Every structure is written in C-alpha cells, then in structure tokens.
Amino acid sequence: MLGNSETQQLKRNYLFAILICVVITMLATPLRQVLDLANIVMLFLLVVFLVALKLGRGPAIMSAILAVALFDVFFVPPRFSFTVNNAQYLITFSVMLAVGLATAHLTAKLSKHAAAAVDREQNTRRLYELARDLAGASSYDEISKALSLFVAWSGYTAKLHLLDANGEFPSLSQDIAFTTIAHMAIKQGALVNTSQLSDEGSLTLVLPLKSPHKVRGVLEANLEKYVGDVDKEMLEAVVNLVAIAVERLHYVALTQQTQLDATSERLRSSVLSSLSHDLRTPLTGLVGMADALALTTAQQSDSVHNAAIAIRDQALAMSHLLSNLLEMARLHSGKVALRKDWRLFEDVIGSAIKLLKPTLAQHPVTVTLAPDFPLVEFDDVLLERVLCNLLENAAKYSPLESPIEIREYISGECACIDVSDHGAGFPAGKTESLFHMFERGESESSTLGVGLGLAICSAIIEAHCGTIKAVNQAQGGACVTLCLPLGKPPIVNPEIEEA
Amino acid sequence: MNSVGNVILIEDDQQIRRFVKSALEGEGWKVFEAESGERGLIEARSRKPDLLVVDLGLPDMDGVEVVTEFRKWTTIPVLILSARIEEQEKILALDAGADDYLTKPFGVGELLARVRAVTRRRLQNTMASPKMCFADVEVDFIRRSVTRNGVAIHLTPIEYRLLSVLLSNIGKIMSHRRLMHEVWGPNNTESAHYLRIYMSHLRQKLEHDPAQPAHLLTETGIGYRFEL
Structure with missing residues (x-):
C-alpha cells in the first residue's frame, strides 16, 4: 500500500525517465553521421545508469527497454522501423538490454542499501542519545522525559508504568484491563501485542522492563502501524536501556536510604x-x-x-x-538489632535467678525444665531482661516466703516459659493494658516502679515475633506466659565416643 | 597495715575513683590513681602493680586498648568496670585478656569480692593440684575421672575437656569464643550452640539443681564461668 504522494512521485519519475530517453535520442540523431553506432549505444547505457541511480528500479527497467526500442527505430538502418537489416544488431540489442537491466538492478539495490545504512546510523545515534540521557537521569520523571524525546522521532508514543513495593501499578489504578495485560507481560517476560487481544484500531505493545534482578515495570508503546521486526528490535533495545536506568535509580535510592x-x-x-x-x-x-x-x-x-x-x-x-x-x-526508637542465636532457655533462666538473688531472697524459686528441650532462637541479653522483670514483679507483688515457679514447655509451634507467683494476681480486666507503657496494676501504690517492666517485656517478645500474656490462675496468683516460635533449630550431631 | 600490693585504678570519674580507692585501701592495697588511659599505662610501668582496675569508657582511649596494651608485657589480673549495655565491649575486653568485670553501679562488697577472686585465682593457678572438689563432685585430673558422692560419673571426651578448661580458670569468665577455641581447637567449625548443649549436659550430670546452677554459671551474652 503506497501513499498518494508516493504514487505521484513514482509517476513523475517514470515520465522523467521517458523524457530523458527522448532527449538523448534527439541529441544523438544529428551526431549519427559522426559517431559509431557502438558509441551511441554507450550514451543510452549511460542514461539507463543515471536513471537507475536517481529515479529507482522501475523507471530504470523501463528506460532500458525504451532505450533499446529508440536505438532500433532511430539509429539502426532501416531507420523509422523496427526491422533490422543486419542480424548482428540483434546481439547489440540483447547485450544492451541485459546490461541495462543489470545496471538498473544493481544500482537500485545499492541505493536502497545506502538508504538503509543512513537509517540505521540515525537509529543508532538516537539510541545513543537516549542512553546518554538515561545515564544522566536522576529521577523517574527524567527517564520518562528522555523516553518521550526519543519516541517523538519515531512516530509513536510510549509510557512507563513502574511497579511499586507491593507489586502493583500505581499509575494504572484506574485501568484494570491494562493492568492485567501488564502483569501478563511481566509473567511471560516477553512482549505482548494487544491487537492480538482486542480489535481496536491502534496498536499497543506492552514490553516488560527486565533488569538482571527483577522486573520493575512495563513500557507501553502505542504505534500507528506495526512495521515489522526492525521496529520490534528497536523497541526491545529501548526497553533494555530504560530497564537499566530504572534499576540504577532503584539502587541509588536504596543506597541513600x-x-x-x-x-x-x-x-x-x-x-x-x-x-x-x-x-x-x-x-x-x-x-x-x-x-x-x-x-x-x-x-x-x-x-x-x-x-x-x-x-x-x-x-x-x-x-x-x-x-x-x-x-x-x-x-x-526503631529497629532493635537482635543478637539472635540458637540458645537454651535454661541458661537465661539460671542467670536471671542468679542476677536477682538479693530480690528473690524471700521467695523460694522452683524451676521445671523439660527434658531434651530444643534450642530456641533468641537474644539472650534481652530475654534475660524479660525474665528479670517478670521475676521482679512476682517478688514485688506476692507475699514474702511465697514461692515463685518457672516452667518451660512446648505448646504447639511455640516454646513457652511460665512465670507464676502466689500473690494477689493482676487487677481484674487489666491483664491486657498491663503491657502498655506506664501502666500499673494500682496507679499510685506504695510499691516502687513506674510500670515499664511489662511494656519492655512485651516490646522484646514482639521483636522476637513471639507472644506474651498475663492471666490470673484459678488457684490464685499471677502467671505470665511468654511464647517464642520454635523455628527450625540446627541439627546437633551427637558426639561419637570411642569405646 | 601491711600493703597487700599495688593497684592501678584507671577511671575518669573522681567520685567513683574516691570510693573504689578507699574500699581497696581498707583491704590493705596501695592505690595509684589515673584518670586517663595514657596516664594509667605510665603508672602501670613505673609502679610494679599487682592488680589493674580499668573503666571501659575512658576519655582518651578505649578501655579495651588499655587492656591489650597492658597484656603485652604483664599477666597480672585486670578487672574491668563497665555499664550493663556494653556486652560487646566486655567480650572484647575479656578476649583482650581482662580477668573479670564489674557492672556499674556496684557496691563495696561486690568490688572486694571480685578483687579477692581475681587475685586468689592467680595464687591457685601457680600450684596446680591433681584433684579438685566442688559440692559433692571430685575431679581427678591424673586419672581423668569424675565422681559424685563417690559414684563414678561418665563424661564424654568433650564434656571432660570443657569441664577441665572451666576448672583451670576458676572464677574467670570464659567467652564463648575462648571456650570454643580451647575445647574444639583453633580450627573448630562447630557453632556456639554446641557449647550450650554440652554445658547443659554437664549441669545435668554435676549440678544439684541444673536450672539454678551453683558452679557452672552462665554469663549472659558473654560466656560461662566456673565458681567454687
């Protein structure tokens, strides 16, 4: 399918080719006496060559045939007729025609290659400019700007859609259909042509922005027409450049953060x-x-x-x-750096009791350890702090000489520790709020403290992804239970003893 | 009163220095004070000390550096003064060669108990005994046997090695790394949780109440210590 202007241009080229052939015939006629017929043939071949060079393949072929006809009619005796006296002129005609056609073909091919080379050179230069702009881009807006500058040349429009941290497209929140297509392109890791999916007039291509680590979004390209593999390759080159730029920006932001x-x-x-x-x-x-x-x-x-x-x-x-x-x-104050390792509860239970020896002097402490208790991942200094706070509370809020019990056990997917006393227990209905900051059982009691102990416990246990809860036991007294996830403890190879 | 020895006290706070000095003098120590690490090292070189007490947070240099520097030329006991949250610093100081630490704030009784422990250990180390008793346990280093109330207790080679390393460092805090190094050797590939498991086995076999050990003690965040 050719455009109207191109048809006009082609017609003009044909007319021009005919005109040149006629002109050269008129110029050569007076020289007929002076020049050999062989040299006149040369003039015609020159014309065919020039036509091929400037006007293209079609006019060149036409002028090659026309040249043979004109030469026959106007120069080969008998003149003004297609008949030929000497049969050897037939060889002249066929050679002339063959050379003319070959010239037309070769020259046209050459100029087409030259045009393609110019095109390629232009594309490369523009890609280079895009790469340069992208390398200097310091924000996603600048990437979009460089991209639109590039596509302005190519007669199509392109838009960037980036994934956010949740794997959604914030720029496509309204367009559910397109979001689906974009996700499809990412999943397939390849170009999706929407004209295959719908029969809308314009052609939209969706290309995933593939960077070495992750797909960070898609490029939406709207084309008037699909011209073939050259454009597709070009688009893929563009997408690669944009993907690298987006990836770079991502890591720059990450480093800064x-x-x-x-x-x-x-x-x-x-x-x-x-x-x-x-x-x-x-x-x-x-x-x-x-x-x-x-x-x-x-x-x-x-x-x-x-x-x-x-x-x-x-x-x-x-x-x-x-x-x-x-x-x-x-x-x-933010992230707590836990010094987690696989440890035993009994180590921190023992050290917490020892640390609080003066406080616990009036309370017998009994510890029930479970045999072969697994290793649990926790920060020992912080867990010791939790146990100290719990033991301190137990000692503070229960009568002298009343025992305090500590028990370790496994419950479901959790490793748990109970710390229970035989005091008055927690005030009814307050077992939840006790873990809030500055919360105390009785707001202004004579017992020393500001109500930070349990809040610290709960913050530490939460940092370990565990749970802590307080209950009043049926037989009286308070009981605080802390549970840490069991996880997958490392395998401990038993020692091989030589007999 | 006869002097029991010279002690260099490196601490930048004057009030702490004052009471530590008077407490130690009450025990018969001759105390030389220094308020900076630089000054302390100079004192240490000129006074022939028998004990060094160093605060970890000094204005001019890190207490760990002082210990490292000091350990280059002498083996006399070093006691560290530190705040509770400096667990890593304590481990560094202990690995650098410090013998023990005191957590601020501390009382006079605590201070003197630690000073006695580190200086006594020095005497004990010089006269190695073939046998050692604690609670109802007796360890015979020559026959490599352990008995409890006269009944033989079976220890695995690693358990025995761990116990003897702890026993030869009575009262001294042994960091996890140090214990791993001494029990499993310099090229050990095991992780610290092995140490915890074997420690637990030892307690099960030797302690009266393994959950509230009296001798095989945990120093949370740092390591273990054997106490008589």
Whole structure:
C-alpha cells in the first residue's frame, strides 16, 4: 500500500525517465553521421545508469527497454522501423538490454542499501542519545522525559508504568484491563501485542522492563502501524536501556536510604549510650560511697547507718529505673538489632535467678525444665531482661516466703516459659493494658516502679515475633506466659565416643 | 597495715575513683590513681602493680586498648568496670585478656569480692593440684575421672575437656569464643550452640539443681564461668 504522494512521485519519475530517453535520442540523431553506432549505444547505457541511480528500479527497467526500442527505430538502418537489416544488431540489442537491466538492478539495490545504512546510523545515534540521557537521569520523571524525546522521532508514543513495593501499578489504578495485560507481560517476560487481544484500531505493545534482578515495570508503546521486526528490535533495545536506568535509580535510592538509616541508627545509639554513661556515672559514685559509708558506720549509730543503707538502695533503684527507661527508649526508637542465636532457655533462666538473688531472697524459686528441650532462637541479653522483670514483679507483688515457679514447655509451634507467683494476681480486666507503657496494676501504690517492666517485656517478645500474656490462675496468683516460635533449630550431631 | 600490693585504678570519674580507692585501701592495697588511659599505662610501668582496675569508657582511649596494651608485657589480673549495655565491649575486653568485670553501679562488697577472686585465682593457678572438689563432685585430673558422692560419673571426651578448661580458670569468665577455641581447637567449625548443649549436659550430670546452677554459671551474652 503506497501513499498518494508516493504514487505521484513514482509517476513523475517514470515520465522523467521517458523524457530523458527522448532527449538523448534527439541529441544523438544529428551526431549519427559522426559517431559509431557502438558509441551511441554507450550514451543510452549511460542514461539507463543515471536513471537507475536517481529515479529507482522501475523507471530504470523501463528506460532500458525504451532505450533499446529508440536505438532500433532511430539509429539502426532501416531507420523509422523496427526491422533490422543486419542480424548482428540483434546481439547489440540483447547485450544492451541485459546490461541495462543489470545496471538498473544493481544500482537500485545499492541505493536502497545506502538508504538503509543512513537509517540505521540515525537509529543508532538516537539510541545513543537516549542512553546518554538515561545515564544522566536522576529521577523517574527524567527517564520518562528522555523516553518521550526519543519516541517523538519515531512516530509513536510510549509510557512507563513502574511497579511499586507491593507489586502493583500505581499509575494504572484506574485501568484494570491494562493492568492485567501488564502483569501478563511481566509473567511471560516477553512482549505482548494487544491487537492480538482486542480489535481496536491502534496498536499497543506492552514490553516488560527486565533488569538482571527483577522486573520493575512495563513500557507501553502505542504505534500507528506495526512495521515489522526492525521496529520490534528497536523497541526491545529501548526497553533494555530504560530497564537499566530504572534499576540504577532503584539502587541509588536504596543506597541513600541505607546510608540514612545507618546514620540515624548511629546517632540514636550514641545518644543513648552517652546518656546512659552520663547518668550512670554519678549513680555509681552515689551507690559506692553510700555503701562504703554503710560499712564504716555499721558499728556506730543506727540512724546514720540506716540512712546510708537507704541512700544506697534508693540509688540502686534509680539506676534500675534508668536502665528500664533507656531500654525502653532503645526498643521504641526503631529497629532493635537482635543478637539472635540458637540458645537454651535454661541458661537465661539460671542467670536471671542468679542476677536477682538479693530480690528473690524471700521467695523460694522452683524451676521445671523439660527434658531434651530444643534450642530456641533468641537474644539472650534481652530475654534475660524479660525474665528479670517478670521475676521482679512476682517478688514485688506476692507475699514474702511465697514461692515463685518457672516452667518451660512446648505448646504447639511455640516454646513457652511460665512465670507464676502466689500473690494477689493482676487487677481484674487489666491483664491486657498491663503491657502498655506506664501502666500499673494500682496507679499510685506504695510499691516502687513506674510500670515499664511489662511494656519492655512485651516490646522484646514482639521483636522476637513471639507472644506474651498475663492471666490470673484459678488457684490464685499471677502467671505470665511468654511464647517464642520454635523455628527450625540446627541439627546437633551427637558426639561419637570411642569405646 | 601491711600493703597487700599495688593497684592501678584507671577511671575518669573522681567520685567513683574516691570510693573504689578507699574500699581497696581498707583491704590493705596501695592505690595509684589515673584518670586517663595514657596516664594509667605510665603508672602501670613505673609502679610494679599487682592488680589493674580499668573503666571501659575512658576519655582518651578505649578501655579495651588499655587492656591489650597492658597484656603485652604483664599477666597480672585486670578487672574491668563497665555499664550493663556494653556486652560487646566486655567480650572484647575479656578476649583482650581482662580477668573479670564489674557492672556499674556496684557496691563495696561486690568490688572486694571480685578483687579477692581475681587475685586468689592467680595464687591457685601457680600450684596446680591433681584433684579438685566442688559440692559433692571430685575431679581427678591424673586419672581423668569424675565422681559424685563417690559414684563414678561418665563424661564424654568433650564434656571432660570443657569441664577441665572451666576448672583451670576458676572464677574467670570464659567467652564463648575462648571456650570454643580451647575445647574444639583453633580450627573448630562447630557453632556456639554446641557449647550450650554440652554445658547443659554437664549441669545435668554435676549440678544439684541444673536450672539454678551453683558452679557452672552462665554469663549472659558473654560466656560461662566456673565458681567454687
């Protein structure tokens, strides 16, 4: 199918070719006496060559045939007739025709190749420009801009649709049909031609943006017509360039975010640790000096001795409170870096009891360990903190000499620890809210504390993807149960003993 | 009072220095104070100390560096003072050669108990005994046998090795890495959970109440310690 203007152009070319043949005949006629017929043949061949070069294959073939006819009629005796006296002119005609046709064919092919080379060169240059623009792009908008600049040349339009973190197309929220096609293109990892799917007039191609790690979106190209493999290859080259640019931007953003996170994490931990150091140092001095005073006044007046002991205990309580506050700040300041490893509950249970020996002096603690309990993945320092807080609460809120029980067991997919006492239990209806910050059983009781203990426990257990809950036991007393997911503990090869 | 020895106290806070000094002097120590790591190392070289007490958070250099520097030329006991949240620092200091640590805040009783423990250990280490008893357990290093109330207890080779490493470092905190290294050798490929499992086996076999051990103690986040 050729356009109207192209048909016109072709007609003109044919007319022009005829005209040139006629003109050369008229010019050569007066020279008939002077020139050999062989040289006149040369003139005609020159014309055929020039026509092939400038006007294309069709006019060239026509002029080759016309040249033979004109030569026969106007130059070969008898003139003005197609009859030929000498039979050897037939050879001249056939050679002339063969050379003319071959020239027409070769020249036309050559100029077509030249045109294609120019085209290719242009495409390459434009692809290079696109690559250059994409390499400099620092935002998705700039990528879109570079892309639209490129397609403006090619007579089609293109749009980028990128996937967000959830694997959805935010730019296509309205167009459900197209979203389906886009997902199909991503799934197939290849070009989808929508004209195969619907019979709308225009042609839309959807190409996935494939980068080495992930498909990050699709390119939607709207073409007036589908011209063939050349365009398809071109589009695929464009898609590859865009995919690389998108991938680069993605990692640039990721790096920036990571740097930002690391910086803020460093800042946070340095603030917390200097706060901890600056507040703890005077408390250490206070505890130490009060303790020294208590020791030296042991034999002296009761009031001074008791005051020294009271100062020491209050300072210790303050230090404990400070630890809880700092711990809470650390747990709530964002990501908690858990130092998880496969460990045994019994290690932290034992060390927590030992750490709280003075607090637990008035409470017998019984521990029930399950035989062959599996390894569980947790941060031992933090879990010890949880157990300390629970034991401390148990000691604080139950009568002296009443026992405290710790039990480890497996329940479903979880490894659990129960810490139970024989005190008054939790206030009815408050077992949930107790795990909130600054929540206490009785809001202004004389028992020391600000209600951070259980909140810290719950923050730590949540960071471990576990659960913690409080219940009042039927036989009286409070029971806190913490459960951690069992996961897949590493295999421990038994030791092979030599006999 | 006769001096029991020289102690170098490196701590930047004056109040802490004051009470640690008076507590140690009460025990008969001669105390030399230093408020920076640099100063402390100079004191240590000139005073022929028998004990070093170092705060981990010093203004001029890291306490771990002080320990490393100090360990280049002497084996005398080193006691670390540190805050609770510095678990990694403690491990580094212990691996660098520190003998024990005290968590701030601490009382005089605690301080003196630790000082006695680290200095006593030094004496014990110099006279290796072929037998050792704790609670109702007796370990015979020559026959490589362990008995409890006179009844022989079977220990696997690894359990025995672990126990003897702990026993030869009485009272000293052994980091996980150090224990792994000594029990499984320098090229060990096992992970620390093996250590935990074998420790649990030892407690089952030797402790009166394995859940509340009296001798084979866990130092959470750091390692284990044997205490008489």
